[in-house]
Amino acid sequence: xxxxxxxxxxxxxxxxxxxxxxxxxxxxxxxxxxxxxxxxxxxxxxxxxxxxxxxxxxxxxxxxxxxxxxxxxxxxxxxxxxxxxxxxxxxxxxxxxxxxxxxxxxxxxxxxxxxxxxxxxxxxxxxxxxxxxxxxxxxxxxxxxxxxxxxxxxxxxxxxxxxxxxxxxxxxxxxxxxxxxxxxxxxxxxxxxxxxxxxxxxxxxxxxxxxxxxxxxxxxxxxxxxxxxxxxxxxxxxxxxxxxxxxxxxxxxxxxxxxxxxxxxxxxxxxxxxxxxxxxxxx
Numbered sequence: 001x002x003x004x005x006x007x008x009x010x011x012x013x014x015x016x017x018x019x020x021x022x023x024x025x026x027x028x029x030x031x032x033x034x035x036x037x038x039x040x041x042x043x044x045x046x047x048x049x050x051x052x053x054x055x056x057x058x059x060x061x062x063x064x065x066x067x068x069x070x071x072x073x074x075x076x077x078x079x080x081x082x083x084x085x086x087x088x089x090x091x092x093x094x095x096x097x098x099x100x101x102x103x104x105x106x107x108x109x110x111x112x113x114x115x116x117x118x119x120x121x122x123x124x125x126x127x128x129x130x131x132x133x134x135x136x137x138x139x140x141x142x143x144x145x146x147x148x149x150x151x152x153x154x155x156x157x158x159x160x161x162x163x164x165x166x167x168x169x170x171x172x173x174x175x176x177x178x179x180x181x182x183x184x185x186x187x188x189x190x191x192x193x194x195x196x197x198x199x200x201x202x203x204x205x206x207x208x209x210x211x212x213x214x215x216x217x218x219x220x221x222x223x224x225x226x227x228x229x230x231x232x233x234x235x236x237x238x239x240x241x242x243x244x245x246x247x248x249x250x251x252x253x254x255x256x257x258x259x260x261x262x263x264x265x266x267x268x269x270x271x272x273x274x275x276x277x278x279x280x281x282x283x
Contacts, residue, residue, distance in 0.1 A: 108181070123172040154169050
């Protein structure tokens with residue numbers, strides 16, 4: 001990175017105008033993963049979503065609009081280093097602006113429900129091989145339902161008053177998945193048992209339900225403990241000392257102080273391993 005001591009006000013103004021999607025489209029297109037129309041994640045940060053002109057790193061509960069803020073808060077760069085880096089990119093290759101419709105202060109609202117949950121249940125039981133008793137339990141607890149418009153599965157997360165605050169959708173006929181706009185990441189999908197002192201942590205809801213299925217198949221009590229999906233994992237940024245734990249995990253532990261044992265079931269990739277290290281470091 002550049003060793004120059006400063007950046008002019010004119011150049012800084014130009015740097016601050018570069019939004020993150022325009023940055024990725026022009027300078028790191030291979031990093032983008034398209035989930036649906038207007039919704040993207042990145043290969044490095046699976047829980048970092050870009051949509052409606054904004055970005056949100058759900059695993060850490062931070063977000064914004066600009067590429068500059070992304071480099072500082074996600075990649076851990078110093079302000080000046082990030083500003084100079086972007087300025088050099090703009091000088092060497094002026095970007096093609098990506099037009100986006102911006103929605104701000106989006107109010108969380110669950111998608112409309114279909115007349116029945118047949119496709120959602122069939123997908124879970126027949127395609128993902130989740131035990132039908134576990135699926136039925138989740139349905140009775142209103143932990144998922146089938147969306148009316150696209151027949152996707154809507155998994156729900158609740159706050160302490162049992163009010164829905166988070167939802168993620170997974171297609172039943174495709175591979176896309178995304179969080180519902182306005183979701184509060186700290187209240188991700190969970191299954192709780194107040195009598196247990198143990199919490200099992202997973203990246204996705206499907207991972208969580210699959211593990212419960214394995215417990216049931218081995219004859220064990222699959223509702224004995226607590227289970228939480230943190231909805232993705234992230235790599236360690238500048239240093240593990242500067243890292244934070246997933247906000248869903250932090251909130252769950254704050255609301256369940258009796259938890260003494262954590263069991264981490266994250267993916268065997270860099271993001272999963274780094275998130276495991278972060279959780280071990282902080283706890």
